[in-house]
Amino acid sequence: MKKFMFGLFIAFGISACSLGDNISEDTCGEYTNVAFSGFPLSCNYTLKNPPLNPIAFVANTQEKMDSYFTKHANSCPNPSDPTIDFTKYVFVGIFSGEKSTNGYGIKITSIVENSCNLVINFYEHGPQSGEAITQTPTNPSDYVLIPKTSKPIYFNKTLESPDKIIIGSFDGACTGSAACQQFYQLNDYNIMNYLNVVYGSYEFTQYKYNAVIKRGDYTLFLKTIPTEILNIKGQTKTYGSPDSGDKKGVYFELRQGSVVTKIYIDNDDTEDQSAEIKAFKKAIQDKITALK
CATH class of the missing domain: 3.30.1560 (Mago nashi protein)
Known part of the structure; x- marks a missing residue:
């Protein structure tokens, strides 16, 4: 992990910010991997106002979660409990912003931390070669649960293949x-x-x-x-x-x-x-x- 990264910084007093802010170099030791879990939000929640621009959202309480999402009955066959235990986890959502067609995506790939902060790596992709394109606006997003932390969170954009x-x-x-x-x-x-x-x-x-x-x-x-x-x-x-x-x-x-x-x-x-x-x-x- 490079010591100097570009991305989004979120302190826990802020619930959402635009992706793309610069973040400063740190000297807080080596980064180690952080376990995380994917959360199929569409099965259990509806986003109240899909963002038009790239944004990240962090929720460490149900109240903050409810400010952006409406909970509904589970619509997927997965029988697991959709409730988030905010005493153990933090919910993280990232959005590419509104796109004019299908074929776009955004994905969290890895999470690392050192003694000062936590970094969430993600990538974005556009329509793939040969993909059927429809002129329907989309809002690519990805959601994960991470272990509860009080460290500042940074977002780092990387280059990856969606294959x-x-x-x-x-x-x-x-x-x-x-x-x-x-x-x-x-x-x-x-x-x-x-x-x-x-x-x-x-x-x-x-x-x-x-x-x-x-x-x-x-x-x-x-x-x-x-x-x-x-x-x-x-x-x-x-x-x-x-x-x-x-x-x-x-x-x-x-x-x-x-x-x-x-x-x-x-x-x-x-x-x-x-x-x-x-x-x-x-x-x-x-x-x-x-x-x-």
Whole structure:
């Protein structure tokens, strides 16, 4: 982490500021990683007034949260409690401001701290090559929970790729255990462990996640993908019958720009699984085991 960064500074007496203010150099020691969790706000809250300009919002009380958001009934299949325990956590939201079309995004990638302050790293992206663009205004945002802190918070804009891989192990006949469905996102800035994933409902923006800051896993795992799957580019394919019988299988999703490839593979070795596919299935299973 460089000692001199540009971004947004927020003291806890301020609830929201524009992104882009300069922040000064500090001499408060080395930065260490801070654990954080993704919070699918749209499942439980509605933003009262979407900001027109880039802004960050920090809430350390329910009162401050309620000043920007209206709570509503959970609209996602995730059964977890949407209540934020402000004795343990601080809510952070970042916004790109209003965009004239779809295709824009903003994402918190990592959080670090030293003895003086806490720094939230984030990146933004525009429409991807080949993406279908609609002339509908959007307001990209991202939301996380961080451990409660009294340190000043700074925001640091970085350059990252939005490309990612999602791997998962599912068991539709299993209920009542987090081990039934294990899903992870790999990118080149962190690893996300999705929580309480519902069998068959694989739109992952609706789920909470815990993030582990680790660089390079996307690039490394990309090398293990067989040519057979790379050639399926932008399509969905199922090997065997993972949704019948014991309903066990592995899930693979590759997102590169606007191209999304999804693969479902039966845990049992079936005739349509080549040696390459069987080896890749094991690579996914081994990676999930290593991440648990």
